[in-house]
Amino acid sequence: MTQNRPWIPYALILPSVVFLCLLFVVPLVQTIWLAISENGVPSLANMRTMAGDLNFGRSLINTFLLTLAVVPIQIIMALTMGSMVSKMGGGRETILWIWTIPLGISDLAAGMVWLSILQNTGYLNSILFGMGIIERQTAWLTYQTPVALFIGIAIAEIWRGTAIVMIIIVAGLNQVPKEFKEAAEIFGASQWTRFTRITLPLIRPALQSALILRTVLAFEVFAVVYTLGGRNFPVLVGEAYNWQNQNQNYGVAAAYAVLIMVISLAATLVYLKAIKVDPERLP
């Protein structure tokens, strides 16, 4: 099939290769060049401006803290959800559909959703007021309440981003042969042992791709933060946005972009190293 006309597959992938070169590789190189040059001469001025900026340290720490808080909780929640539906008979499809709804919700919309709960006259305050915990409307999303603001943003991110992790993990769980679990059951392995010794190792590829996807997305966090906290909670992408749109300084924005890319790539490499996936078992 491939012998007589070997050019066919190349013709089929060519359009996408050209497209990705023009709109992925070229901008990638441009970003790096913009970040490490000034007026067309190599220079670290943009990097220095970025590192010297008042918000730089805070945005870096905030982004990391948020990622560290959000990603593990999402993985644990998704694993819990996955094991729950695997024990279900009827109604499984409906429950899965409800749990995947946030997949279609943008981070901007998720911010608006949680704003309706966390704002001063919102539902959280109404509940706390009803229970007598607070006496008047309390602000949670301001500069003075960094911890509450952080928790609010983290909850909104967990709410929105868990669906994709769950889908990847459920897809992985679906591929675990039933016989493995049954055998373990016959040999008297407890539920917890079966989970840690059988299920978890077998869904490693799914875990790995879920972790990579979610972590890269977590470092890109922006709209949720902006909707809930405005500029009270600086994050890396938000700073890039401000340098680009408000300060019209494309160089420093590019420096932030390069930093975010380096962090994302480093995280991906760590996951690829840390979670060994047997290449034999990959299709």
Place this chain on the structure above:
Amino acid sequence: MSTVSKTGFISARRFLFWSGIVALCAWVLVPIYLVTLGALGGRTGAYQWPKTFLPTNVSLQPFILFLKTEGVLQSFLNSLGAAGITVALSLALGAPAGYALARYNFRGKDSYRLLVLLTRAFPLAILALPLTISYIRFGLYDTVLGVGLIHTVLALPFAALVTQGIFLGVPRELEEAAWVFGCTRIQAFFKIVAPLALPGLVATAVFAFVISWNEVFAASVLTVRERTLTAYLLTVLSESPMHYRFAGGLLLILPSVVFIFAVRRYLFAIWGVSSK
């Protein structure tokens, strides 16, 4: 005696199990319900204190008023346009690549897969930053087409990988049989393969739509007047009243939730494939 306590234990476990399921469903659904109340409650609803959780004082009026606000309808249409371009381009470019990956062994296949997978380790929307300059040069800045192009970068790798899985699911023998009966390759593709792959392709299209519809950063950076809905909502955020923000949130949520519902049967097949 012992059987009684055992069934008691089992039903307690079942109760716990189902409470967990219900709690997780509420965790997803209640916030959406609350923002809907906010969107339909208008100004008075937004500042009502303390709030009730029942739908009192809701009407479509505030939401319609929001839709009539200047810029909302236009940005809604722009979002549809950008998403349409994303769907068309990512399928037109991605599906042939997926077909090639599924049916042929060729030198460079692994490099191509690497290029596609590499895009995943990058925060792609960030690439909008340097694109501003080239976009201005080529007249793409502040156009729906420009936004559609960058969104295609986000959706294309996904489309290529997913369509590969879809075409792998169509038996090669059927296609070869069509050739034997005198179909050309192109005829065989459109008469045999395409109809069988159609549901999966539609699901891929829906995901490309959702990817574009929900994207905030690149759309905000690359537009000024021809904003998409997300870009519009982001830029007017600080000056818009609370109930407008909730209405905007609801307007963003509605289409993608409906679309996800439409392809719910394919969610796991698709992500099972694309996460490999």
